[in-house]
Amino acid sequence: MADRMSDTPHIVRASDEHVADSPMQHAGVGSWRSSAQTRETSPHAGKFRFATAALAGIAIAAIAIAVAAGTSKSSPAQSARWSTWSPPDSGALGAREIADHVAPLYRISSVDQLAVVTVVNLSDPNNPLRVAVRTDPSSSSVSVLSGNTVAYNLCGIGGSNCSIGVGQPSADRLLLLRREALELAVYAFKYISGTQNVVAILPPGRTTTPSTLTTKPPTANAASNTKPLSVALLFVKDELAPFLAQPLSSILPEQFPPTVAQMHNAPEAGLVNQITARGLFSQSLVQAQDGSTLIMLDPLPPQ
Numbered sequence: 001m002a003d004r005m006s007d008t009p010h011i012v013r014a015s016d017e018h019v020a021d022s023p024m025q026h027a028g029v030g031s032w033r034s035s036a037q038t039r040e041t042s043p044h045a046g047k048f049r050f051a052t053a054a055l056a057g058i059a060i061a062a063i064a065i066a067v068a069a070g071t072s073k074s075s076p077a078q079s080a081r082w083s084t085w086s087p088p089d090s091g092a093l094g095a096r097e098i099a100d101h102v103a104p105l106y107r108i109s110s111v112d113q114l115a116v117v118t119v120v121n122l123s124d125p126n127n128p129l130r131v132a133v134r135t136d137p138s139s140s141s142v143s144v145l146s147g148n149t150v151a152y153n154l155c156g157i158g159g160s161n162c163s164i165g166v167g168q169p170s171a172d173r174l175l176l177l178r179r180e181a182l183e184l185a186v187y188a189f190k191y192i193s194g195t196q197n198v199v200a201i202l203p204p205g206r207t208t209t210p211s212t213l214t215t216k217p218p219t220a221n222a223a224s225n226t227k228p229l230s231v232a233l234l235f236v237k238d239e240l241a242p243f244l245a246q247p248l249s250s251i252l253p254e255q256f257p258p259t260v261a262q263m264h265n266a267p268e269a270g271l272v273n274q275i276t277a278r279g280l281f282s283q284s285l286v287q288a289q290d291g292s293t294l295i296m297l298d299p300l301p302p303q
Contacts, residue, residue, distance in 0.1 A: 087101070106176065108164070149197040152181070154202050176263045178276040185198035199233070234279045
């Protein structure tokens, strides 16, 4: 991002040629010789020449050191560039800026946006957002995560209750949502001060519930039982630390995210699946006894 005269030589014309024959020319030569003889006979001439050379050497060395120092200062800044974009703010406003930057890039198709992303419950410092995780589905005990949490709500477009109203639910669409959640999380960990956890609440989908055993096998046209499923992804900063130490492009290499149809063959599909598989939970918002908002996360089987 760095941005950047001449002396006009005296031209001797033909009309000035008489100057070459002027006696002043010879007088000048005589004066030069006389001056030169004077300098040669001066007992301090050698000392002056030595001092001048030493000063010149010092000046050249100082310039070299300044150039080297400038280079050493600029190189780490360039190598530390993690992403081509960053939010101007490092607080609650920055979390919203991340949502506004990421969401429009994710699309079901070339014309349909995947989801609108908003930030959950960052405006009330007296009612902090907390996350409770139930690691054992058969247990009633939960663990409340420590540290500050940023929660993003991905609300689908065109459907009811934030569901996606375009196209059909699929594994590729869920994987693209997981990619978007991962990008939101790494941006928040990298640029929002004090963030230790990120929760991304995905648009509600549907899951098939197992049929009960009967004496008669189900027919081909029998309707399967389904129920809405609200899925959330949990990210913990310490677990993503290796990915935060390298540029964003090493995780998500494309300039723009793939569409649903492209996600299956995207170069990062396997990595996204690996990173997010263990962070899938069903989620619900509950009110804790102290009045704080609690996101309750229950483990899900692999999706």
